[in-house]
Amino acid sequence: MEFSVLGPLRMADNGRPYTPTAPKPRQLLALMLLNANQVVSNSTCIEELWEDSPPSSALSTLRSYVLQLRHSLGKMPRIGGLMTARHVLETRHGGYLFAVDGDALDVDRFTALVGEGRRALHQDDALASSRFTEALRIWQGTALSDVQQGPVLRARLVGLEEERRSVHEQRIDADLRLGRHQELLGELSRLTAEYPTHESLHARFMVALYRAGRPTQALDVLQRFRTVLRDELGMEPSSRIRGLHQAILRGGPAVDMPGHGTASSTAGVEDPYVSRTPAGPPGRPTGALLSAGRATGLSTGCPTRGSVGSPPRRTTR
Known part of the structure; x- marks a missing residue:
């Protein structure tokens, strides 16, 4: 399975997309993926989806969006049904947790490569430059470029863009030290x-x-x-x-x-x-x-x- 946020939102299995099309479920999916393997509270979800003007039915509407996401997940061959999807998008006390394993999520792969690059800086700048280059290639444009964003996503994306810029500059610095100025x-x-x-x-x-x-x-x-x-x-x-x-x-x-x-x-x-x-x-x-x-x-x-x-x-x- 593949989940992507560093560019257009994407949820795929064996190359086939299963990304929801409705705006609010897409927004909720993006929020859950950017907080993968962590509990996201109901209040955070509601703030993201409706900012300062949630409807009186916000909690029940949120549950309906979660159910829509589980149906989309259940269609993926490696999940294979709604019951298994409940173990991917889990209900926790006061919120939800989206469980992602291994390197299925692009932002996790980016973070891992950046960590390898930073550990190699000054000791092996060629390796550092290579890892930073790999990390930057994961990006497919502006993060979540096709998802409407509320305050929680906007704040998180600012940090992601800052990290992307920092990695880019560190890669340039390593290349300068390697004599690659030309x-x-x-x-x-x-x-x-x-x-x-x-x-x-x-x-x-x-x-x-x-x-x-x-x-x-x-x-x-x-x-x-x-x-x-x-x-x-x-x-x-x-x-x-x-x-x-x-x-x-x-x-x-x-x-x-x-x-x-x-x-x-x-x-x-x-x-x-x-x-x-x-x-x-x-x-x-x-x-x-x-x-x-x-x-x-x-x-x-x-x-x-x-x-x-x-x-x-x-x-x-």
Whole structure:
């Protein structure tokens, strides 16, 4: 059996779809799948389905939707009937539990691959990049793009989209450490066009362009980013990306690939993006201050939260 929420809602067996078509049962199915193997209370279901205006018959109507879902499940060959479906969509005290085994649910497969990738970061970046790539390929567009959403689903989907973006950035970081800057140029060009106020993506694009021997274009990226921030938000780039700008102007090991000199570190934690520059005269920033990782918010694995111009959190209404 297959259950999918990372894209259009799908419930299938041997490739044949059994997804309900009525809007409210679909919405309830999506809620149950995003909370698979956990009890979802009646009150949470009612809040999701009717928000602040539930009908007086909300509880009995909810039960009818659960029965519709069980009938849909019972048609699946591997379940084979309504009685068995009751053990998949179980009635629990005060709510319901949707039991999903193994890797039947796409979001569980995504989470498992992301965990493997994050455990491999810095130890085996090639493996980390591979696992992140596999995880991102599970997505088939915007999560639950064909399901109407109430407040509970909307809040959960914001977190899923944020996690997807974080994984994407971590995969790019791993590829930068692996020297794949040339291969990243097209992807980063597209991402910065899609998210014109996202600072850390622009910083990664600048680093990739510089390492590809295109420092002038790297500086052009910053200029366009600064213009968009001023025109759309009335803001200036952060000190981190301004520090990256200065590092690119000076050139050399501060923004070179890892391995070109001695690895930079801050408080003993290796910065994967830069090399240490020799100490300069008084008043001139040294390599520690010109660290491309610190200059851009590119940490040793996770992007800086709350950086200027994070992409909009997408929700589908």
